[in-house]
Amino acid sequence: MATPHDQKAAVGSGDDSTQHPISNILFIIAMQTEASPLVNKFKLAEEPNSVFPKGVPWVRYSGKYKDLNINIVCPGKDTTLGVDCVGTVSASLLAYASIQALKPDLIINAGTAGGFKAKGASIGDVFLASDVAFHDRRIPIPVFDLYGVGCRKTFSTPNLAKELNLKVGKLSTGDSLDMCAEDEAAILANDATIKDMEGAAIAYVGHLLDVPVLFLKAVTDIVDGDKPTSEEFLQNLNAVTIALDLAATKVVDFINGKSCSEL
Numbered sequence: 693m694a695t696p697h698d699q700k701a702a703v704g705s706g707d708d709s710t711q712h713p714i715s716n717i718l719f720i721i722a723m724q725t726e727a728s729p730l731v732n733k734f735k736l737a738e739e740p741n742s743v744f745p746k747g748v749p750w751v752r753y754s755g756k757y758k759d760l761n762i763n764i765v766c767p768g769k770d771t772t773l774g775v776d777c778v779g780t781v782s783a784s785l786l787a788y789a790s791i792q793a794l795k796p797d798l799i800i801n802a803g804t805a806g807g808f809k810a811k812g813a814s815i816g817d818v819f820l821a822s823d824v825a826f827h828d829r830r831i832p833i834p835v836f837d838l839y840g841v842g843c844r845k846t847f848s849t850p851n852l853a854k855e856l857n858l859k860v861g862k863l864s865t866g867d868s869l870d871m872c873a874e875d876e877a878a879i880l881a882n883d884a885t886i887k888d889m890e891g892a893a894i895a896y897v898g899h900l901l902d903v904p905v906l907f908l909k910a911v912t913d914i915v916d917g918d919k920p921t922s923e924e925f926l927q928n929l930n931a932v933t934i935a936l937d938l939a940a941t942k943v944v945d946f947i948n949g950k951s952c953s954e955l
Contacts, residue, residue: 711951825884828878
């Protein structure tokens with residue numbers, strides 16, 4: 693089987709549009725707990741007249757911050773169970789619909805993630821993802837294996853990373869919070885520092901529609917630590933969301949007045 697790193701494609705490398713100042717930013721955030729601080733920080737209002745298909749639970753907040761039009765979209769709550777619609781399916785559908793309706797210059801997928809102590813991650817660290825890949829799409833057939841892993845370089849932002857002194861690492865995505873042995877092997881093959889449940893799906897849509905995507909991930913739990921992931925995630929969620937809010941605000945302040953090519 694070929695290795696996932698034999699396949700490389702940039703996520704939303706853009707075209708001439710990368711040269712003009714960014715005016716429309718779209719945040720895609722899985723959980724409303726993660727989104728609320730940013731909604732408040734940017735003084736955004738929930739939009740009652742949805743640009744999305746009738747019946748979906750997706751939520752949109754919008755407003756103006758400095759020179760930027762900002763939209764934050766969340767997949768909302770499951771209509772049957774009432775929990776946040778986390779995972780790759782909701783994320784990819786929401787990303788596609790939001791790009792079609794809102795025409796963003798830049799997408800920021802902000803959220804929480806598990807981190808690996810062996811790779812230097814600690815609780816509360818905020819990472820920019822340099823690469824994204826899946827760790828639970830196993831298709832052991834030549835070339836299909838590469839498609840399953842879906843390894844992609846993210847949109848390059850060297851000036852932003854340097855100016856804000858953000859950590860940079862590879863992100864691996866799967867639809868389970870826990871990690872079975874097969875997932876662990878795939879995550880190691882992806883050389884991941886952080887793992888989440890949405891990033892690579894949003895990367896796929898960004899690449900498909902040629903929209904630059906940044907991945908801003910704050911560490912809630914140490915995957916290779918001694919505490920259960922679910923317990924540590926819930927314990928640290930609120931505090932880490934504050935760290936994510938601060939980092940995301942600094943990112944937006946840095947972006948204001950710049951083009952994608954200047955990031």
